[in-house]
Amino acid sequence: KQSLWLLWILPLACLFLIVPLTVRSPGSWGHWWGWPLLATGILALLGSFAVPSLINSIFETSSGTIPATSIAFIIDQIIQSVIEALSDLWIVRIRLLAGLTVIAGLFLVVTGFIVNWML
Numbered sequence: 863k864q865s866l867w868l869l870w871i872l873p874l875a876c877l878f879l880i881v882p883l884t885v886r887s888p889g890s891w892g893h894w895w896g897w898p899l900l901a902t903g904i905l906a907l908l909g910s911f912a913v914p915s916l917i918n919s920i921f922e923t924s925s926g927t928i929p930a931t932s933i934a935f936i937i938d939q940i941i942q943s944v945i946e947a948l949s950d951l952w953i954v955r956i957r958l959l960a961g962l963t964v965i966a967g968l969f970l971v972v973t974g975f976i977v978n979w980m981l
Contacts, residue, residue, distance in 0.1 A: 870959070873902070889981065892974020900967030906960035914949055921945075 877895055885891040921942050928935045 873898075887977070887981070889974045889978035892970040892972075892977060896967045896970030896972075896974055898967070899963050900971060903960045903963030903965075903967055906956060907964065910953055910956045910960060914953060917945065917949060 877898065880894055881891065885894055928938055
């Protein structure tokens with residue numbers, strides 16, 4: 863379970879492979895790294911706001927179809943509470959990392975433009 867937290871290193875390793883193969887100047891390095899980081903961060907931020915409401919709407923539609931007297935209703939309530947607790951726990955981390963990714967991407971893109979302008 864602890865190793866799953868390190869999965870963010872995989873895309874970063876791919877970016878490190880891009881550097882010796884395609885980057886020819888510090889300005890292009892900022893663009894090659896900045897744009898993917900910026901796009902990934904923005905998509906992750908958008909997803910972090912969309913997914914919880916999607917999960918809630920799925921739960922609202924599914925809970926109305928199960929009779930309250932059945933064991934399936936109790937299991938459904940347990941599953942909902944577990945997923946909501948995990949969602950609350952992970953959503954803060956996802957938004958923090960996505961925000962940092964947006965900031966890093968923006969910094970690299972702006973740095974790339976400035977370096978290209980100065981050279």
